[in-house]
Amino acid sequence: MHYFEDIPVGVPAEIGSHSFAQEEMIRFAEKYDRQDYHLDPEAARAGPFGGLIASGWYTGAVFQSLFVRHLQKIAEELRRAGRPVARLGPSPGFTDLKWPRPVYAGDTVSFRTTVEKKRVLRTRPGWGAVHFSNEGFNQKGERVYAFRGITFVERKPA
């Protein structure tokens, strides 16, 4: 990860896309979200969404897997360039987690993250707070996933 000081504000970063295959959506739902419109293609067709849709928690898990890979790629590049890698603190949580539209079987969702602001922390010397906004868009450009959060990132050593 880049140091707090190196992170650009207001520039969306593409973190990857994922094609939601029906089989994997059902496999997740069988374990964690046993509702008809996540589990059963036929019942889903007759249901409120007109088709099988992903559990919102599956969309969240897919986002997380791409986000972690994105951060690890940045760390890897920094290491290869012989540059130091900043530490990331744990996230205290998120606000405004939204699924504005369903993710249907066969949809491809592209995710991105944008830093909205940064804040130096007086109470945690050596660390800064990064406020980010994460979003996912389907192949039609419709927003299907969004949340805001804060992460603590190490500051550049003086």
Added chain:
Amino acid sequence: MHYFEDIPVGVPAEIGSHSFAQEEMIRFAEKYDRQDYHLDPEAARAGPFGGLIASGWYTGAVFQSLFVRHLQKIAEELRRAGRPVARLGPSPGFTDLKWPRPVYAGDTVSFRTTVEKKRVLRTRPGWGAVHFSNEGFNQKGERVYAFRGITFVERKPA
């Protein structure tokens, strides 16, 4: 599900507890959250949490599985008693998703849901908005998971 009118406000409902086994936490993390403290018990011991902890998204998925089962149990009981079952609308999203403390391998987390308020919807005749607060506590009584949300629930037919 009970109709909007039947749902009590301010009464916490226990929706179940789950023991977080290290193996299942690692299996989830391998797929969705490949960070050392979710994946590797030895690296986790040396890391910021002093032990292997669950991906926050795994805690969310476990909550969801218990919550869905809880609602289905209520619906089943109503059906068996020959009473009608209200429909639930999709959730527009959540606010204030928090992981105030880590969930360690071996922890048992008890989850509960509390309706904070109800609101009749003028814009959606026949439906009401139920504002709920969901929480999880570990075996020491420490809060490890929390979020707030809104769900639409069918009103009792006049």
